[in-house]
Structures are given as C-alpha cells and as structure tokens.
Amino acid sequence: MKPKIQSAAEQVYNHLLDEIVKGTRPAGGKLSEEHICAELGVSRTPAREALMLLHRDGLVERFPRRGCFVKSQDPAEIAELFECRAWLECLALEQGFELIPDAALAKLEQALTPVGKLTRAASLKVDDQLHALILESCPNRHLREMVGQMLLRTHPFRVWRTQVDAPVEAISRERLAIIRAIRRRDRVAAARLLREHIFGGREMILKIAAQQAAAGGAGV
Amino acid sequence: MKPKIQSAAEQVYNHLLDEIVKGTRPAGGKLSEEHICAELGVSRTPAREALMLLHRDGLVERFPRRGCFVKSQDPAEIAELFECRAWLECLALEQGFELIPDAALAKLEQALTPVGKLTRAASLKVDDQLHALILESCPNRHLREMVGQMLLRTHPFRVWRTQVDAPVEAISRERLAIIRAIRRRDRVAAARLLREHIFGGREMILKIAAQQAAAGGAGV
DNA sequence: TGGTTTAGGATTGTATACAATGTGCAATCT
DNA sequence: AGATTGCACATTGTATACAATCCTAAACCA
Numbered sequence: 001m002k003p004k005i006q007s008a009a010e011q012v013y014n015h016l017l018d019e020i021v022k023g024t025r026p027a028g029g030k031l032s033e034e035h036i037c038a039e040l041g042v043s044r045t046p047a048r049e050a051l052m053l054l055h056r057d058g059l060v061e062r063f064p065r066r067g068c069f070v071k072s073q074d075p076a077e078i079a080e081l082f083e084c085r086a087w088l089e090c091l092a093l094e095q096g097f098e099l100i101p102d103a104a105l106a107k108l109e110q111a112l113t114p115v116g117k118l119t120r121a122a123s124l125k126v127d128d129q130l131h132a133l134i135l136e137s138c139p140n141r142h143l144r145e146m147v148g149q150m151l152l153r154t155h156p157f158r159v160w161r162t163q164v165d166a167p168v169e170a171i172s173r174e175r176l177a178i179i180r181a182i183r184r185r186d187r188v189a190a191a192r193l194l195r196e197h198i199f200g201g202r203e204m205i206l207k208i209a210a211q212q213a214a215a216g217g218a219g220v
Numbered sequence: 221m222k223p224k225i226q227s228a229a230e231q232v233y234n235h236l237l238d239e240i241v242k243g244t245r246p247a248g249g250k251l252s253e254e255h256i257c258a259e260l261g262v263s264r265t266p267a268r269e270a271l272m273l274l275h276r277d278g279l280v281e282r283f284p285r286r287g288c289f290v291k292s293q294d295p296a297e298i299a300e301l302f303e304c305r306a307w308l309e310c311l312a313l314e315q316g317f318e319l320i321p322d323a324a325l326a327k328l329e330q331a332l333t334p335v336g337k338l339t340r341a342a343s344l345k346v347d348d349q350l351h352a353l354i355l356e357s358c359p360n361r362h363l364r365e366m367v368g369q370m371l372l373r374t375h376p377f378r379v380w381r382t383q384v385d386a387p388v389e390a391i392s393r394e395r396l397a398i399i400r401a402i403r404r405r406d407r408v409a410a411a412r413l414l415r416e417h418i419f420g421g422r423e424m425i426l427k428i429a430a431q432q433a434a435a436g437g438a439g440v
Numbered sequence: 441t442g443g444t445t446t447a448g449g450a451t452t453g454t455a456t457a458c459a460a461t462g463t464g465c466a467a468t469c470t
Numbered sequence: 471a472g473a474t475t476g477c478a479c480a481t482t483g484t485a486t487a488c489a490a491t492c493c494t495a496a497a498c499c500a
Binding site for chain 4: 268
C-alpha cells in the first residue's frame with residue numbers, strides 16, 4: 001500500500017464526493033468556492049476543479065456566474081435515473097454474464113444465508129458488492145464507465161432507505177434470487193430479477209420522496 | 221438569435237472540440253496548456269478548464285504532471301466504443317420509438333429518395349439528422365446524455381470513411397430501411413437494422429484502422 | 441404606496457506569479 | 471561502450487490578485 005499522494009484538487013473532490021454521497025451536504029445546498037477553500041485549506045483553483053468533476057458526475061449543478069449547488073432531483077428525475085440505471089446495469093450483466101466468477105457469487109450467497117437475521121448495514125454491503133461485481137465483470141469499458149456513473153448518481157438516495165422501515169428481509173431475498181440465477185447461469189431470469197430489484201428500489205425511493213414533499217413542503 | 225455570449229473557457233472548448241472531431245488535431249498529439257493559450261489568446265485558467273471538459277467527453281487523455289493528449293484509440297477500443305454506442309442507441313430508439321414524429325422521418329426519407337445519386341456529404345448529413353432524431357426522441361434525459369456522449373466519441377472516426385471508397389449507396393439504403401421501419405412502427409425490425417447499421421460502420425472503421433496500422437506503423 | 445433604479449457587497453471568471461514535478465541531455469563512473 | 475547520476479529546462483499544479491457580473495436592498499420618483 002503506497003501512501004498514494006494525491007493533488008489538492010483530488011482531495012477536495014473526494015471530500016465533497018463523500019459528503020454528497022453520504023447525504024451530509026443537503027441537496028440544493030450552495031457550494032461556494034470561497035467557502036470550500038476556507039473549509040479545506042486550499043485555494044480556489046483546486047476547489048473549482050473539484051466542483052467541475054462533481055458536475056461531470058452529475059452530482060452538482062453549475063449555473064454560470066451564479067455558483068454551484070448540490071443537485072436536487074425532483075421525483076420525475078429520480079424515476080428516470082433509476083430507469084436508466086436498470087437498463088444499463090442489465091445490459092452490463094448480460095454482456096459479462098459468463099465472466100462473473102462463481103467463487104465471488106458463492107461468497108455473496110453465503111453472506112446472505114441467514115436471511116432472517118441480517119442487519120441493514122450488512123445487507124447494504126452485500127448490495128454494494130453485488131452491483132460492483134456485475135459492473136466489474138462487464139467486458140466493455142465504456143459501458144462499465146456509464147454503469148459506474150449511474151451507481152454513483154443513485155447512491156445518494158440509498159441513505160434514504162435507512163430512514164424508513166425498509167423490508168430488509170424481502171430485499172435480501174431478491175438479492176439472493178439474483179445471485180442464484182447467475183450461479184445457475186440463467187441469463188433471462190437474472191436480468192429480469194435484477195431489473196425488478198432496481199425498479200423496486202426506485203418505487204421505494206419515490207414513495208419516500210413523496211412523503212418528504214408532503215411533509216417538508218419545498219422539494220429536496 | 222441572440223449573440224449568445226460565451227465565456228473564454230467555452231470558446232476554447234468549442235474550438236478544440238471542433239478541431240478534434242473534424243480530425244484537424246492528430247490523435248495522440250499533445251495539447252500543451254501554454255501552447256493553447258498562445259494560440260487562442262486566453263490565459264491558462266480557461267484553457268485548463270476546456271481540457272478538463274474534453275477529458276470528460278472522452279476525447280482527451282490527462283496524465284498528471286505530464287499533460288493532455290488527443291485520445292488515440294487502438295482497434296480494440298474502437299470496437300468497444302461502437303459496440304456500446306449500438307447498445308445505447310438501440311435502447312434510446314426503443315424507448316422513444318412512439319415519440320418520433322412521422323413528419324421528420326418523411327423529410328429524411330425524401331432527402332434519401334434518389335438513392336443512386338447522393339453525394340457523400342449529403343448522405344452524412346442525413347445520417348447526422350437520423351441519429352439526432354433518435355437521440356432527441358428518447359424521453360429519458362440520462363440516456364439521452366449518454367447516447368450523446370457516444371455520438372461525440374465516435375464522431376472523429378467518421379471522417380475516416382471519407383478517405384476510403386465507402387459504398388455510399390449501400391449505406392444510404394441501410395438508412396432508408398431504418399427510417400421506413402420506424403415509419404411503419406416496426407419496433408424489432410428498426411432496432412435490428414439500427415444495430416446492424418452501427419456495427420457495419422464499426423467494421424468499416426476497424427478495416428481502415430488495420431490498413432493504417434499496416435501502413436503507418438505506429439498506431440493512430 | 442408601489443414600482444423602478446441605482447449603489448453596494450458578494451461571488452464567479454480570468455490573468456498571472458510562484459512552487460513542484462517530470463523530461464531530456466550531458467558528464468561521469470564502472 | 472553502456473549505464474547512471476546530476477543539472478537545466480519545460481510543463482503542470484497551486485495560490486493570489488484583478489475584472490466582470492449578479493443579487494440585495496435601500497432610496498427615489500410617480
């Protein structure tokens with residue numbers, strides 16, 4: 001493990017990325033360049049660069065001469081986001097289907113075996129690993145990049161689920177079904193289950209968004 | 221038409237984008253910040269920003285502390301690029317299938333009618349319009365963005381075809397078949413024809429790349 | 441009282457100066 | 471002769487200063 005020295009711009013980028021993805025930075029919040037500089041102890045140049053990178057990732061909106069804001073998505077946009085992710089991830093799954101190593105799948109299946117008593121954190125971790133596995137097994141680099149972007153953009157919404165009483169066991173069963181379908185190399189079933197899994201997540205997110213809109217008034 | 225005042229960074233971006241897409245800047249060529257400044261009469265800050273945007277578009281490679289280069293793609297990468305574009309564009313076509321206005325299709329069909337005597341330029345123009353139509357009719361914004369990126373990244377290779385005696389008439393017939401399939405709302409046929417059309421283009425590009433590799437020695 | 445205008449402050453866009461790092465060549469040593 | 475080390479140069483990364491624009495709000499006029 002080398003210390004991996006990284007530039008100031010990368011540090012700012014990673015810091016802000018982490019905060020946005022984890023939900024620390026509220027959606028719609030302003031990202032003033034000077035404020036970021038003061039907070040992280042760098043000059044405006046790397047701060048600007050980091051904001052541009054976050055804009056590239058679709059996590060930040062930039063308005064010329066007005067500044068940057070953490071991207072706030074209305075329900076329609078969220079729906080489109082998950083829709084697109086479902087398409088692309090299913091595509092990636094189908095393309096790399098034969099390349100997914102059974103050993104990794106077995107490990108994931110084992111991590112899910114006592115489906116009844118899984119903590120939410122453990123379930124989420126397996127979810128990450130499953131989607132990462134699908135991503136990495138895709139042989140087409142461009143598709144990999146795009147699926148990665150979709151995962152990144154939808155990631156901020158995952159924390160929402162922790163705020164609601166998500167049916168952990170049912171969702172874990174969905175994941176298990178996907179993994180087993182891949183293990184027995186049932187292409188169409190795996191793709192269908194994956195799509196349904198992502199769309200199920202979308203519905204849950206949209207439900208929470210509707211609740212928030214009803215409660216908070218102003219959208220996210 | 222407002223003059224649409226644009227920032228220095230945008231001007232540099234548009235300028236370089238145009239040059240790269242049109243093939244004026246040779247693939248693999250270095251893009252020195254200072255050199256660009258001197259050429260376009262701006263300072264290094266907007267030049268850097270433009271290079272970052274081109275990097276985002278996948279048209280420029282950035283090596284830390286070493287500089288930027290026009291992205292040079294080996295045949296395997298080119299193949300992957302067109303493959304990914306075919307998948308995404310077919311997806312976009314299917315999603316926006318019913319939304320493609322017949323009037324626009326009719327216009328394109330008319331522009332192709334005397335298939336025998338079409339200039340290469342006219343044929344390319346119709347190609348642009350056809351793919352733009354498919355892109356714009358897709359209702360999912362994220363998918364639109366991604367298909368747009370794919371079109372951008374594959375665009376530099378289109379000029380290659382002008383260097384070879386591409387069978388203009390045959391390709392025009394392919395386009396006509398796609399348009400007619402959409403007009404009669406034959407979903408599966410349209411998707412299949414579009415995929416074959418893009419893959420055909422890929423094969424042609426790869427053939428030329430192989431020729432260039434054989435002739436020039438060093439890759440693009 | 442309500443709308444318009446204009447000064448003020450704050451923030452982004454751009455230019456430039458400085459610091460850090462990589463590259464290439466030449467001199468030296470084995 | 472070949473490899474290696476050291477130095478000079480070129481280029482990128484960062485910091486800071488200046489210019490242009492936008493937002494706010496108070497003052498002004500009808």
